[in-house]
Amino acid sequence: MDKFTVLSAVAAPLPEENIDTDKIIPARFLKTTKRTGLGVHAFDSMRYRADGSENPDFVLNQEPYRKAEILITYDNLGCGSSREHAPWALLDFGIRCVIAPSFADIFHNNCFKNGILPIVLPHDVCTQLMEDARMGGNARLTIDLPRQVVVRPDGTEVPFTVDPLRKKLLLEGLDDIGQTLQHEKEITTFEERRAKAQPWIPRIVLD
Amino acid sequence: MAPRTLFDKIWDSHVVETLPDKTAILYIDRHLVHEVTSPQAFEGLRLSGRRLRHPDATIAVVDHNVPTSDRTQPIEEAESRNQIETLERNVKEFGVPYFPLLSARQGIVHVVGPEQGISLPGMTIVCGDSHTSTHGAMGALAFGIGTSEVEHVMATQTILQKPAKNMKVVVEGQVGPGVTAKDIMLAIIGHIGTAGGTGHVIEFAGSAIRELDMAGRMTICNMSIEAGARAGLVAPDETTFEYVRGRPFAPKGEAFDEAVAYWKTLAADEGAHYDRVVELRAEDITPVLTWGTSPETVIPVTGTVPDPAAEADPGKRAQMQRMLDYMGLEAGQKIAGTPVDVVFIGSCTNSRIEDLRAAAAIAAGRKVAEGVRAMIVPGSGIVKAQAEEEGLDKVFLEAGFEWREAGCSMCLGMNPDRLTPGQRCASTSNRNFEGRQGPGGRTHLLSPAMAAAAAVTGCLTDVRELI
Numbered sequence: 001m002d003k004f005t006v007l008s009a010v011a012a013p014l015p016e017e018n019i020d021t022d023k024i025i026p027a028r029f030l031k032t033t034k035r036t037g038l039g040v041h042a043f044d045s046m047r048y049r050a051d052g053s054e055n056p057d058f059v060l061n062q063e064p065y066r067k068a069e070i071l072i073t074y075d076n077l078g079c080g081s082s083r084e085h086a087p088w089a090l091l092d093f094g095i096r097c098v099i100a101p102s103f104a105d106i107f108h109n110n111c112f113k114n115g116i117l118p119i120v121l122p123h124d125v126c127t128q129l130m131e132d133a134r135m136g137g138n139a140r141l142t143i144d145l146p147r148q149v150v151v152r153p154d155g156t157e158v159p160f161t162v163d164p165l166r167k168k169l170l171l172e173g174l175d176d177i178g179q180t181l182q183h184e185k186e187i188t189t190f191e192e193r194r195a196k197a198q199p200w201i202p203r204i205v206l207d
Numbered sequence: 208m209a210p211r212t213l214f215d216k217i218w219d220s221h222v223v224e225t226l227p228d229k230t231a232i233l234y235i236d237r238h239l240v241h242e243v244t245s246p247q248a249f250e251g252l253r254l255s256g257r258r259l260r261h262p263d264a265t266i267a268v269v270d271h272n273v274p275t276s277d278r279t280q281p282i283e284e285a286e287s288r289n290q291i292e293t294l295e296r297n298v299k300e301f302g303v304p305y306f307p308l309l310s311a312r313q314g315i316v317h318v319v320g321p322e323q324g325i326s327l328p329g330m331t332i333v334c335g336d337s338h339t340s341t342h343g344a345m346g347a348l349a350f351g352i353g354t355s356e357v358e359h360v361m362a363t364q365t366i367l368q369k370p371a372k373n374m375k376v377v378v379e380g381q382v383g384p385g386v387t388a389k390d391i392m393l394a395i396i397g398h399i400g401t402a403g404g405t406g407h408v409i410e411f412a413g414s415a416i417r418e419l420d421m422a423g424r425m426t427i428c429n430m431s432i433e434a435g436a437r438a439g440l441v442a443p444d445e446t447t448f449e450y451v452r453g454r455p456f457a458p459k460g461e462a463f464d465e466a467v468a469y470w471k472t473l474a475a476d477e478g479a480h481y482d483r484v485v486e487l488r489a490e491d492i493t494p495v496l497t498w499g500t501s502p503e504t505v506i507p508v509t510g511t512v513p514d515p516a517a518e519a520d521p522g523k524r525a526q527m528q529r530m531l532d533y534m535g536l537e538a539g540q541k542i543a544g545t546p547v548d549v550v551f552i553g554s555c556t557n558s559r560i561e562d563l564r565a566a567a568a569i570a571a572g573r574k575v576a577e578g579v580r581a582m583i584v585p586g587s588g589i590v591k592a593q594a595e596e597e598g599l600d601k602v603f604l605e606a607g608f609e610w611r612e613a614g615c616s617m618c619l620g621m622n623p624d625r626l627t628p629g630q631r632c633a634s635t636s637n638r639n640f641e642g643r644q645g646p647g648g649r650t651h652l653l654s655p656a657m658a659a660a661a662a663v664t665g666c667l668t669d670v671r672e673l674i
Binding site for chain 1: 647
């Protein structure tokens with residue numbers, strides 16, 4: 001996983017609520033056995049017309065947003081399916097940070113696991129940041145994770161909160177399996193205790 | 208100790224350790240695996256040289272991608288075939304119990320788990336699929352996870368999570384004729400919205416919930432995710448215990464009695480605190496369906512399509528208009544009588560034997576309307592066999608329905624069962640998102656009985672007219 005420290009980048013405004021993970025990556029593209037290569041299909045139904053050509057009205061098909069690394073939307077981003085292909089598709093497109101007034105739980109979690117920083121900011125702040133984003137290619141937003149601020153093009157700063165453990169993992173680019181396995185002794189102790197307390201819990205063994 | 212909810216009790220009994228920032232290392236009892244969200248996780252284990260900690264707490268099936276037509280032939284779609292073959296290689300390499308495509312026990316993972324007695328009360332259950340919430344009907348804490356977490360569970364048999372908030376949805380009273388678990392749940396989602404449960408685990412309670420059979424409770428918990436909740440729960444009771452008794456992987460004999468004694472301690476304590484409580488009267492719920500492209504767009508089947516002009520917020524108004532355009536509907540039109548092209552009865556929401564019986568009761572002695580394609584996709588090989596034993600297959604075939612093999616099918620259109628652009632579908636599945644059932648497809652979510660009614664009349668219909 002790539003580290004996330006300070007990101008200065010173009011932000012794309014997508015002023016919609018309830019953008020579901022089917023919209024981010026439709027089910028027909030989930031047949032891959034890899035994590036990469038999904039960027040070309042990100043937002044497929046909004047990004048391409050029925051004949052396969054680009055829809056020029058869609059923000060990610062416009063300059064400078066083709067190179068957007070930040071995406072700003074309205075409420076309940078990433079609702080629906082748990083598919084991690086959604087953050088994989090965003091990441092493969094180049095998105096490293098998503099900003100919205102609220103996120104669906106699983107998507108929010110999946111973003112962190114892939115080095116994408118999800119930032120929760122109030123609806124009116126998201127509207128302001130979308131206005132900034134519409135100013136074009138020179139109007140970059142800076143996401144400063146160590147200081148936990150979004151720096152707007154005019155230099156004003158918007159603070160945000162982030163879970164300290166998740167911040168640490170993002171800053172260091174660590175996955176959490178290694179970290180959990182440091183507690184393997186406790187897991188084993190738990191298993192032994194439970195095997196005694198609830199010996200009736202069946203094992204799944206096929207004949 | 209302070210009074211605790213059902214969720215609190217299951218949570219507390221699975222915390223291995225709490226980290227300084229309150230994140231818990233939560234022990235997982237059952238890990239359900241399918242072909243779509245697992246390949247990258249197995250690959251991760253392989254690359255890091257890690258083992259799968261507990262194959263005997265893991266079960267794998269193929270469901271999302273599988274064809275629901277004749278399966279004696281090789282799978283035509285190369286990518287689907289590859290994903291299924293990849294799973295078969297992975298379960299062999301890591302020693303995971305697996306129900307293959309041609310096994311009678313194959314089916315949709317959320318139908319198979321309870322059916323086999325693999326999902327039990329009081330357990331923690333995860334799967335790389337958001338509808339894992341289904342298993343909450345057993346009185347288990349069950350939720351969907353992403354593929355990175357799938358790998359985490361494989362390697363550690365735990366997950367990292369902070370406790371959710373407690374929410375209770377109470378439905379008291381008795382529902383009227385033609386009103387099913389699906390109508391109750393759609394009514395709840397219509398009431399609280401698709402983000403209404405975000406950050407919460409919802410416990411469903413009240414006499415209307417307690418009176419549901421296990422299939423109905425599964426339908427309710429299944430769609431907790433459509434209300435934004437992390438999971439749904441129903442307290443285990445005699446209905447649950449009777450359901451579990453004798454299932455292949457359930458405890459037997461004395462072990463079963465011991466288990467039941469423990470399961471009886473799980474119900475919420477008197478005075479347990481819920482962060483949010485929502486109450487609905489069962490008598491107020493009618494047969495319902497969705498008109499738009501979000502599961503919260505619920506209206507009674509006797510209702511009309513809402514008018515965006517009545518919406519004050521310009522963003523929401525634009526989104527409503529977009530939904531109307533996509534769905535090919537006009538503001539103010541009566542929803543009943545809208546012609547359908549396809550009827551899909553299946554999915555982890557509504558493909559159990561009880562669902563098929565409800566659909567068959569409407570289909571019996573009637574014919575699928577001309578020009579309508581109606582398909583029945585049982586949730587598992589076991590459900591299919593049971594239905595055939597009861598003669599339901601004949602009822603459906605004589606009426607002109609397709610009788611297919613088990614799988615996720617047209618719920619998400621990963622296999623060849625897809626809508627074509629502009630086709631309108633009455634569907635017992637769980638999501639009506641744009642393109643969900645195929646690019647350009649239009650989905651109306653409803654109950655199996657309402658779906659069968661649409662099949663035989665050729666249009667969205669109040670099922671009460673056919674009872």
